[in-house]
Amino acid sequence: MKRYDDLIVRMDADSLALLFEPDGELGEMAKGRDSIRRFLQSFTNVKVLSNLSTSESVELNADSAVQKGRYSQIAVINNRDTLKPTGAYTGHWHWSPDQGWLIRKMETNPGK
Numbered sequence: 001m002k003r004y005d006d007l008i009v010r011m012d013a014d015s016l017a018l019l020f021e022p023d024g025e026l027g028e029m030a031k032g033r034d035s036i037r038r039f040l041q042s043f044t045n046v047k048v049l050s051n052l053s054t055s056e057s058v059e060l061n062a063d064s065a066v067q068k069g070r071y072s073q074i075a076v077i078n079n080r081d082t083l084k085p086t087g088a089y090t091g092h093w094h095w096s097p098d099q100g101w102l103i104r105k106m107e108t109n110p111g112k
Contacts, residue, residue: 001053001067001091008051008073013040021094025105049074053089063095064104071108088112 007016017037025031030039055069072086087110094104 001055001069005051005053009048011040011043011046011048013037016040020103020106021096024103027105027107045078047076047079049076065091065093065095065101067091067093085110 014037017033020033020036023032026036030036051073053069053071055067058065058067068090071089075083077083087108090107092104093101096102
């Protein structure tokens with residue numbers, strides 16, 4: 001999640017998309033790396049100043065894992081409005097022998 005946080009701050013849509021499986025899902029907003037990349041690239045008016053994810057639990061089951069935790073972010077919209085969204089997240093991960101841990105699905109629950 002540290003890498004995920006760093007890439008969110010940089011808004012590196014290409015590298016973020018590669019953290020997902022080829023058919024991975026970013027909530028209900030995007031499915032597949034190309035769709036995830038396009039979705040993230042659409043935030044041209046957002047500057048993320050910080051993104052912090054903390055893990056509360058990780059359950060391993062063979063080549064899969066479910067990670068639950070909380071996130072907080074500070075972002076500036078249109079160079080003037082500061083937002084501080086917080087909430088819970090659930091990450092579903094899958095181990096790839098060639099690429100390591102990849103995200104199968106990342107879900108957020110804002111305000112929780």
